[in-house]
Amino acid sequence: MKLFYAPGACSLSPHIALREAGLVFDLEKVDPAAGTTKAGLSYADINAKGYVPALRLADGEVLTEGAAIVQYIADLAPQSGLAPAAGTLARIRLQEHLNYLASEVHKAFTPLFRNTTSEEGRAAARANVIHRLDYIEQVLSDGRAFLVGEGFTVADAYLFVVAGWTKPTGIGLERWPYLQAFVTRVAQRPAVQAALQAEGLAA
CATH class of the missing domain: 3.40.30.10 (Glutaredoxin)
Structure with missing residues (x-):
């Protein structure tokens, strides 16, 4: 491959x-x-x-x-263990998170990486990113280690990547302590x- x-x-x-x-x-x-x-x-x-x-x-x-x-x-x-077995509710939860990350969180960042985006557009995009990550913070706030529970899955790899984009865009992770801890935890994986x-x- x-x-x-x-x-x-x-x-x-x-x-x-x-x-x-x-x-x-x-x-x-x-x-x-x-x-x-x-x-x-x-x-x-x-x-x-x-x-x-x-x-x-x-x-x-x-x-x-x-x-x-x-x-x-x-x-x-x-x-x-990167994905639960097909046909299980846990697998559907994984797909739910992957679709949210792809269609909502990932795409929300897109205007912030374009040189042609106006300041007004950037402000709107930042607000949209913040709103989307507020939901992720809510999911993680029950103390779970990862999105689908205690085991690392491919959804966590995707979240780690898009959450990392808060640094170059100047948004930061300070307002989301659970997400910030998640990123730190995932970053330590070999x-x-x-x-x-x-x-x-x-x-």
Whole structure:
């Protein structure tokens, strides 16, 4: 398998999942602005959507969309506990969190990474991010270690990545103590440290 990624982007989530699952994979860095990979390939030929992540399988099939990719990774290594068994309520809860993170939290950050967003647009986007993360704080406020209980899942990898975007956008995590503690806890995982190191993001 080969994961196409951009450092610090949402592709960090499946990168973490691959390492947590103990799977063998290669990495290829993508320059989204240029539309090329480190090897000089046209990224549009790999993923016509133009954004990361993309996971190329051994048979040449390419998977896109982070929330789908991480579940595929989890199912390749069921012993890892990265996703509850299919058909269980816990699996539906995992999918619920993944969909919320992808459609609400992730997308709420998008205007803050665009140079063309007006100050008024940035203020609205920040307010939207805060509102979305307020819900995550509420979920974590019952003392659970992770989103679906006491075990780390692929949803936690995704949350760790998007929560990390509060730093470059100037939002910070101070107003969400449970989420801040969650990020600190996840950051200490060896697989997370390895992924950060590989992408040049380690402190």
